Amino acid sequence: MATLEDIAKVAHVSKMTVSRAINHPELVRDELKTSIFSAMHELNYRPNVAAKALVNNKTQVIKFFVLEDIDITEPYYMKLLVGIAEYLAKYQYSLQLMTDEHLDIGVSDGYIITGMRDEDYDWIKRLELPVVLFGENRWHFDFVDTNNEMGTQLATRYALEQGYDRVVFIGIDVKEPFEYSRENGYIQVMQENQRMPEIHRFANHSHLAMDFIEATWSRITPNTCFICASDRLAFGIQKGILQMSPEIATDYGVIGFDGVFLDQVATPQLTTVEQPMYELGEACAELLLRKIKDNHYPLEERLLQPKLKIGGSTRKK
Amino acid sequence: MATLEDIAKVAHVSKMTVSRAINHPELVRDELKTSIFSAMHELNYRPNVAAKALVNNKTQVIKFFVLEDIDITEPYYMKLLVGIAEYLAKYQYSLQLMTDEHLDIGVSDGYIITGMRDEDYDWIKRLELPVVLFGENRWHFDFVDTNNEMGTQLATRYALEQGYDRVVFIGIDVKEPFEYSRENGYIQVMQENQRMPEIHRFANHSHLAMDFIEATWSRITPNTCFICASDRLAFGIQKGILQMSPEIATDYGVIGFDGVFLDQVATPQLTTVEQPMYELGEACAELLLRKIKDNHYPLEERLLQPKLKIGGSTRKK
DNA sequence: AAGATTGCTGTTACCGCTAACAAGATTTAC
DNA sequence: GTAAATCTTGTTAGCGGTAACAGCAATCTT
The missing domain is CATH 3.40.50.2300 (Response regulator)
Structure with a gap:
């Protein structure tokens, strides 16, 4: 493995100049830099991380x-x-x-x-x-x-655009900033559109969301869309609805949040707010x-x- | 951060002796080792990984x-x-x-x-x-x-013990050693029990397994258990059966392989061969x-x- | 009892790199 | 035209460890 010294020899400079060409290039003449970098390329130079770490008192x-x-x-x-x-x-x-x-x-x-x-x-x-x-x-x-607020804004707006009459938020029952942000995004868009927000919260387990659907099914009118604070809850909501009626895509809507794996496992695949x-x-x-x-x-x-x-x-x- | 030198001073030895106490303790008198180790403890010594890496020509x-x-x-x-x-x-x-x-x-x-x-x-x-x-x-x-062969042996034996009449293997359609091992485990136990093996293979996608169930449902007799080469396939098989009949746990059986996440998402949760x-x-x-x-x-x-x-x-x- | 062997500890040099300083060349200031 | 400032490069020392060797007692041979 080539070292600074090796580069220095090929480029006819001292190893200090090579080191400088790497770390403080503004202190080295362009001419030298050219030959140094070509020598580095030629010898396929890889800095020795341990040596660098040692002298800088870092660990990398x-x-x-x-x-x-x-x-x-x-x-x-x-x-x-x-x-x-x-x-x-x-x-x-x-x-x-x-x-x-x-x-x-x-x-x-x-x-x-x-x-x-x-x-x-x-x-x-x-x-x-x-x-x-x-x-x-x-x-x-x-x-x-992720911009959590924007995430539920996107979801809520989309639900309204698709013409759902009722848009309900299914939140996670924790006092965490991310949850507040997600709820806020939903509430904002609802208010902008003169809609009454409706929020239910559960621990983040799909079966709780599923139970909720089954328990309150009689009051869940068709043309409702559920904006969920996680794919896990969305997964449960979807399962609950499918259990009750197989017509989910047309009569109901479910939007999740995360876009990590679970949304693809669901059938049909979940519409979801995908975190990058x-x-x-x-x-x-x-x-x-x-x-x-x-x-x-x-x-x-x-x-x-x-x-x-x-x-x-x-x-x- | 304390160095070998610091330890050496406290223990009244050279830093080389400290280094030896760590790496070749058999070369150091017990008496010295005692005081060296207590000095290390006192100063909360942490070896400098970069220095070690540098001198050993390793990267860690x-x-x-x-x-x-x-x-x-x-x-x-x-x-x-x-x-x-x-x-x-x-x-x-x-x-x-x-x-x-x-x-x-x-x-x-x-x-x-x-x-x-x-x-x-x-x-x-x-x-x-x-x-x-x-x-x-x-x-x-x-x-x-994982001992793949043993995995499907466990699964197949369990299926037979539970009294399923028909035990079918759903494999992944790849020519990989892990798949051969899983199939072998199944075949061995079937032969030990004078049963005829029956194997179907698909690419590792749940919907293919689900489609298979729907397409061949008329020939799938109750009291059948499916030993699957992945939880993904098991998930699809389960979904297919649930679509056709809600009585899966009693009339049919599904056993997956992996025990990673997906088995817990399924309802009911999958019986599966869990990899450690x-x-x-x-x-x-x-x-x-x-x-x-x-x-x-x-x-x-x-x-x-x-x-x-x-x-x-x-x-x- | 002298030389050889063994057991233990210290000294030196070096791993590859960079900060700090030194030093020469060139430019700038007045 | 000379001193100061600037630019550029080289030299030295040291980061924290370890291998190799040196050195010195204590013990073993014969």
């Missing part, structure tokens, strides 16, 4: 904590993780994945954390390295998330690396735009 | 390639990944996750690869670092996998680290035992 490692129960959330985080990992790899960072803060053995340059419960903010705020959270929060940590998981992962990584480089980087809350993915669970006008 | 990075389309397989690999990552972290390795062999930028100490297609073995065999594959293969690479994904991940990592340490380590093919997870898609005797 990022820790990713998934604090939520992974059995339940499995599909959700895989693409996020890929986004994070591939972005990091580009900058020669690697990853340690942890599902429990207690087995935090080694050291790293920063943290990406997701699935926080209220009690977690306690130790998170004591961390001494840069942190980026995945998911809205009210504690003034940098975060990246891969891009969210990249954004987490990018923001974190920026904070590592510049430790006065101001607080940033980055919201990426979701997309409405039309499936068969809503009528086509 | 493992690459994990997921070559399969991640959209389809998302849930499947998450727990495997957690198993790999947590095991690696214990030994101060970190991870780079790649979904495409071409964006292989940096360097690493070894590879874990999964989702290989036939054409991939070409470049895999040219890799110059230790490799462990996740998944049976016929090319004499070290691998870790977390442990498989750990095993991949362990085997790889062993091969990195000892490059004459002999070829190893490690099969972990699956478990039958009883759900509501089969009758209880």
Whole structure:
């Protein structure tokens, strides 16, 4: 494996100049840079990450904590993780994945954390390295998330455009910012259209949503669309309706939220608000690396735009 | 952060002796070791991974390639990944996750690869670092996998014990060792019990299995159990049967294979052959680290035992 | 009892890279 | 025209570890 020294010999300069050509190119004559870069290319130079890390007192490692129960959330985080990992790899960072803060053995340059419960903010705020959270929060940590409000706005508007008479929101029964945002998006669009909001909330389990449909079926008029705060709930609503009447796509509508795996498993496939998981992962990584480089980087809350993915669970006008 | 030098001062030895106490304890007097370890404890010593990596000409990075389309397989690999990552972290390795062999930028100490297609073995065999594959293969690479044969044996035996008259195998239409093993397990148990095997194969999509049920429903007698090569197919079979008759758990049986997410989404939950994904991940990592340490380590093919997870898609005797 | 062997610890050099400083050449200032 | 400022490159030292070797007692041979 070629080192700076090898490049230096071929380009007839000192290895310091090579190092500078990489890290502070503005300090090196263009002429030299040309021959240095061509030597690097010729010798297929790969920087030695360990040496760089040692001298910079960095680790080139990022820790990713998934604090939520992974059995339940499995599909959700895989693409996020890929986004994070591939972005990091580009900058020669690697990853340690942890599902429990207690087995935090080694050291790293920063943290990406997701699935926080209220009690977690306690130790998170004591961390001494840069942190980026995945998911809205009210504690003034940098975060990246889907624009949840916009997501339910898109969904609600679409439902109204398709001509559903009644548009009901099925929320998740948690006091989390993401849930408030999703409810807000729905409420706003309803009010803009002089419609009365109607919200029901359940723990995020499909069978609860299904039970709700079965229990209240007599009061659920045709031409109703359910805007759900998760695909899981949407899945349950859809199942409940199918159980009661096989005519879902025409008489009823269901819109989910997430667009991760479950929407495709449903029959018909769910119309859903798709979160750009891969891009969210990249954004987490990018923001974190920026904070590592510049430790006065101001607080940033980055919201990426979701997309409405039309499936068969809503009528086509 | 304390260094070897700091420990050395406190313990009144040279830093070399401290290094030895860690890596070759048999060369250091017990007396010194005691005071060295207590100094390490006192100063909360953490080895500097970069320094170690530099001097050993290692990277402390493992690459994990997921070559399969991640959209389809998302849930499947998450727990495997957690198993790999947590095991690696214990030994101060970190991870780079790649979904495409071409964006292989940096360097690493070894590879874990999964989702290989036939054409991939070409470049895999040219890799110059230790490799462990996740998944049976016929090319004499070290691998870790579930004992697929045992999985379908468990399933088939269970189906027979529950008294199903007809036990049919629904396979995945690929020429892969894992599929042959699963079919073999089924065939063996059928023959042991003087039953005639009956196998149908489809691409691994639930709707194909569902269509199959609908198309051949007239010939599907009650008291039949379907042993499926994946939860995806089982999910489709179950849906098909539910469409035709709501009495699945009593008149028919469905057993899946994987036990990853999808089995829990089904209603009723699928009886399935559960792969120990977390442990498989750990095993991949362990085997790889062993091969990195000892490059004459002999070829190893490690099969972990699956478990039958009883759900509501089969009758209880 | 002298030389050889063993057991344990310290010294040196180096892994590949970069910050800090040194130093020469060129330009600018007055 | 000379001192100062600027630009560009090289030299040195050190990041935190470990292998290789050196050195010195204690023990073993014969």
